[in-house]
Amino acid sequence: MRAISKGAIALCVALPACLGCSAGTTVTLGGLAPRPYHFGPAQLVPELASASHTDNPTLTGDLLEIYFTTDRESGNGDVWFATRDSATQPFGAPAPVSAVDGASFETSSAISADGLTLWFGSDRGGGAGGVDVWVTQRASRADAWSTPVNIVALNSAADDIPRPPGQHALVMPMASTRPADANPSGAYQTYLAARPAQGAPFAAPVPIPELDSPEGSTVDGCLTDDGLTLFFSATPAGDAGAGDADLFVAWRRAPGEPFSFKQPLDDLNTPGDERDPWLTPDGKTLYFTSDRNGVLSIYTAPVLPR
Numbered sequence: 602m603r604a605i606s607k608g609a610i611a612l613c614v615a616l617p618a619c620l621g622c623s624a625g626t627t628v629t630l631g632g633l634a635p636r637p638y639h640f641g642p643a644q645l646v647p648e649l650a651s652a653s654h655t656d657n658p659t660l661t662g663d664l665l666e667i668y669f670t671t672d673r674e675s676g677n678g679d680v681w682f683a684t685r686d687s688a689t690q691p692f693g694a695p696a697p698v699s700a701v702d703g704a705s706f707e708t709s710s711a712i713s714a715d716g717l718t719l720w721f722g723s724d725r726g727g728g729a730g731g732v733d734v735w736v737t738q739r740a741s742r743a744d745a746w747s748t749p750v751n752i753v754a755l756n757s758a759a760d761d762i763p764r765p766p767g768q769h770a771l772v773m774p775m776a777s778t779r780p781a782d783a784n785p786s787g788a789y790q791t792y793l794a795a796r797p798a799q800g801a802p803f804a805a806p807v808p809i810p811e812l813d814s815p816e817g818s819t820v821d822g823c824l825t826d827d828g829l830t831l832f833f834s835a836t837p838a839g840d841a842g843a844g845d846a847d848l849f850v851a852w853r854r855a856p857g858e859p860f861s862f863k864q865p866l867d868d869l870n871t872p873g874d875e876r877d878p879w880l881t882p883d884g885k886t887l888y889f890t891s892d893r894n895g896v897l898s899i900y901t902a903p904v905l906p907r
Contacts, residue, residue, distance in 0.1 A: 634852075634861075634862050635830075635852045635862060636907040637864050637907075638850055638864065638866060638868075638904065638907065639868055639904075639905040639907070640866065640868040640869055640887065640902040640903060640904060640905060641902060641903040641905055642902065643869055643889075643891065643893075643900045643901070643902040644900060644901050644902070645894065645898055645899075645900055646658075646692070646888075646898070646899045646900065646901060647691075648683070648691045648692050648693075648694075648695075649667070649669065649683060649692060649695055649898075649899050650898045650899070651671060651673040651896075651898075652673070652896060653671060653672050653673035653676075653896070654671060654672055654896055654897035654898075655669055655670075655671045655673070655890075655896075655897060655898050655899055656669065656670055656671070656876065656877055656890040656897045656898075656899070657669050657670045657708065657709050657710055657711075657877050657890065658877060658879055658888045658889075658890065658899045659710065659711050659712050659764070659765050659879050659888075660712065660879065660881070660888065661712055661713075661714060661715070661716040662714030662715065662716075662882050663688065663716075664688035664881060665684055665685055665686070665687075665688065666682060666683070666684050666712065666716050666742070667682060667683050667684075667692060667888075667899075668680060668681070668682045668698070668710040668711075668712040668719065669681055669682070669695075669710060669899060670707060670708050670709065670710055670721075671695075674697070675702070677704075677705075677706050677707075678706045678707045678708045679697055679698075679701075679702040679707055680697070680698045680701045680702055680707050680710040680719070680721050681695045681696060681697050681698065682695065682696065682698055683695040683696070698710075698719070698746065700737055700745060700746035700747070700748070700749070701719070701721060701723075701735075701737060701746065701749060703725065705723050705724050705725035705726075706723060706724045706732070707721055707722065707723045708721065708722040708723070708732065708762060709721060709722040709762040709763055709764070711763045711764050711765040712765060713765060713766070713770070714765070714770065714882070716742050717738060717739055717740070717741070717742070718736060718737075718738050719736065719737050719738070719746065720734060720735070720736050720752075720763035720764075720765070720773075721734075721735055721736075721737075721749075721763065722734060722735070722760070722761065722762035722763060723735050723749070725749075727751055728751050728756060729751075729753070729756040729757055729758055729761075730756075730757070730758035730759070731757075731758065731759050731760040731761070731778070732760040732761060732762060733751055733752075733755075733756040733761055734751075734752045734755040734756055734761050734762065734763045734775060735749040735750065735751055735752065736749065736750055736752055737749045737750070752802075752803065754794070754802060754803050754804065754805055755773075755775060755794055755803055755805075755806060757777060757779040757780070758779070758780075759777055759778040759779040759780065760777065760778045760787075760789070761775060761776070761777045761778075761779070761806075762775060762776050762777075762789075762820070763775050764776070764821065764822050764823065764824075765823070765879075766796075766824070767823070767824025767825055767826055767828060767831075768795075768824055768825075768826065768827070768828030768856060769826055769828075770799050771795060771796055771797070771798070771799070772793050772794065772795045772796075772824055772828060772856075773793070773794045773795075773803060773824075774791055774792075774793055774822025774823065774824045774831060774833070775791070775792055775793075775794055775806055775822070776789040776790065776791050776792065776818075776819070776820040776821070776822065777789065777790065777792055777806065778790075788814070788817055788818045788836075789818040789819065789820040790808060790809070790812075790813050790814075790818070790819050790820075791808075791809050791812055791819045791820060791822045791831075791833060792806030792807060792808050792809065793806065793807050793809060793824075794806040794807070795807075809859075809860065811859045811860055811861075812831075812833070812835075812851060812860055812863075814835050814836065814837070817835060817836040817837050818834075818835060818836045818846070819833055819834075819835045820833065820834055820835070820846075820876075821833050821834040821846075821876050821877045821878060823878050823879050823880055825880065825884075826882070827856075828856035829852055829853055829854070829855070829856070830850060830851070830852050831850065831851045831852075831860060832848065832849070832850050832866075832878035832879075832880060832887070833848075833849055833850075833851070833878065834846040834847065834848055834849065834875065834876040834877065834878065835847060835849055845872070845873065845874055846874050846875055846876040847865055847866070847870040847875055848865070848866040848869050848870055848875045848876070848878050848889060849863060849864065849865050849866060850863070850864050850866060850878075851863045851864075866878075866887075868902070869887070869889065869891075869902055871891065871893050873891060873892045873893050874890075874891065874892045874897065875889060875890070875891045875893075876889065876890050876891075877889055877890040880904075884904060885903065885904050886901050886902070886903055886904065887901065887902050887904060888900070888901050889901075889902070
């Protein structure tokens, strides 16, 4: 779902590295700007590829399970997953998440670091309108997923889609096209929804105005565990849903402050569509989606030393 930007987003250069989307401790940037990110060559994850679109990759913290969305069987959006025995091995054959998939449209699967909570977007009945954020849980990885529940506090009459929580699993960088009656372009913008503890309900989402792209989309947020770094994708103004998204990263000096520094990930962006960034907990690998081979597929790229 969505798209994001070829735009001119200012690049500030200087200091500390930040940790992956699910590990680390809170640090403060102080007066210095962060060092820019650079990446090695992007590589297709071939065992997950299909002639149909495959996107929205997120992984458990141990990197042994990957969840993604695809229309390879139903022709509609569905949530699939794949597992492996080691983070250095290929994934096994992917399969649908039967407890989630149905006749409705599913998108933006977002797995928790422990693999016991799965958020996703769906236009199924019983929601607030459009695509809503739903959640399913399980007691262990060997157990079945529960019946999905609508997360009322995160949803609106517009389209709302989740991402895995960052900032010690307390803040979800979700995206929304709200307000539905004043957003004719259907552009997504990123919001932060916080909760006081893991397992507690999320409060109402709060916008990030400094990252808004007027009439374009800002979406697919991946917030690091220290809450200071946000990877996302964005589309140019007037291109809210047409594709041609680019990958970006933004930093802030402390949780709760505005994101002051932004950088396009030009090592990975192409004239096509790049989206859905997800950084591994060790900060060494970025998973993302690209249509550089003609169809949306999942890629990885190594993070180069900063």
